Amino acid sequence: MTEWMAIKENIKAWVKEVGKEQLIRIEQPFQMKTKSSDIDLVTEVDEWSEQYLIDQIKSHYPDHAIMSEESGWHEGQAEYEWVIDPIDGTVNFAHGFPLFSISVGVKFRGETVIGVVYVPKLDEMYEAVKGSGATLNGKTISVSGVERLNQAVVCTGFPYDRATDPNNNVDHFNAIITKVGGIRRTGSAAMDLCQVAAGRFDGYWELKLQEWDICAGLLIIKEAKGETLSIKQEKGYQVLVGNPAVFHELKSILTWEG
Known part of the structure; x- marks a missing residue:
């Protein structure tokens, strides 16, 4: 658990840096291309964000595997696997609509044990470690009580x-x-x-x-x-x-x- 908490703190620092860069670049011209269809977009900012996160993971945890949206599978020897989406909401980002997020999950022996989602424009950091509850900007959150x-x-x-x-x-x-x-x-x-x-x-x-x-x-x-x-x-x-x-x-x- 202590190791998972330490990994989570690293993730939070990294996605903050990525988010800062995304907010700068959304205001500037950037290159864009399509993937599976004309409305399935990827921008150079997606690719930059992904590479930044992969570089940080490989630097700190070189034996961990990584699955990322743009570049796919990166082999690792440890029992950890990172699952990252550098910009979830690329169509929004590409149109200058500022609701998008950075998502990083970490699995241990096939089970997700760490989750971090950061929404740069709102400066909202959602996080969880298995068995420790969920928080938004450090405050505990829970699902609603609506019954109907x-x-x-x-x-x-x-x-x-x-x-x-x-x-x-x-x-x-x-x-x-x-x-x-x-x-x-x-x-x-x-x-x-x-x-x-x-x-x-x-x-x-x-x-x-x-x-x-x-x-x-x-x-x-x-x-x-x-x-x-x-x-x-x-x-x-x-x-x-x-x-x-x-x-x-x-x-x-x-x-x-x-």
Whole structure:
């Protein structure tokens, strides 16, 4: 546990530095290209941010493995694996919309034990170590107490291939939109997960997420006493989270197994 706490403090310092640079660069011209579709973007700032984090990890923990969104898998010999998303919400960033986050999760023997999500523009640092609770800027957070779905504010998102694959969340959205108090879509899965952990949103679901989107955030929700479900499918994970009451109501509508 002491080692995990020390690793977490390093992560917090590193993502703060990355966040400072991202806030400078969002105001400047930068290069951009597409990946899986015309709306799946990556910028040179994503690549710079990722390289900074990888360099820090390799310098301090040279035997740790790393899985990162842009560069993929980096071999390691230890029982630790880092899962990083240098900018979760790249489309937002590319359009100058300042809601994006940096997500870093650390696994030990296959289980996530550290989660840090930083939202630079809001200067919000969400963090958790397994068994130690979750905090936002040092203050303990927990999921909301809303018990009725028709009073809940929930959040979702849509996959990059929504125009070509009918499994695009539109049917789920239509099934839920009339049953909730409100619905939001921020464009950053890691940030959405943390809003549930902080009690700002009462539930969240999405399809086709990748491990770097959810690794840190799922631990933060668990440590904030929330419910989580993630099911790996061919094109990624389908994820459902929430406070206990809203989670189970949403699950009954989505009819997800797991």
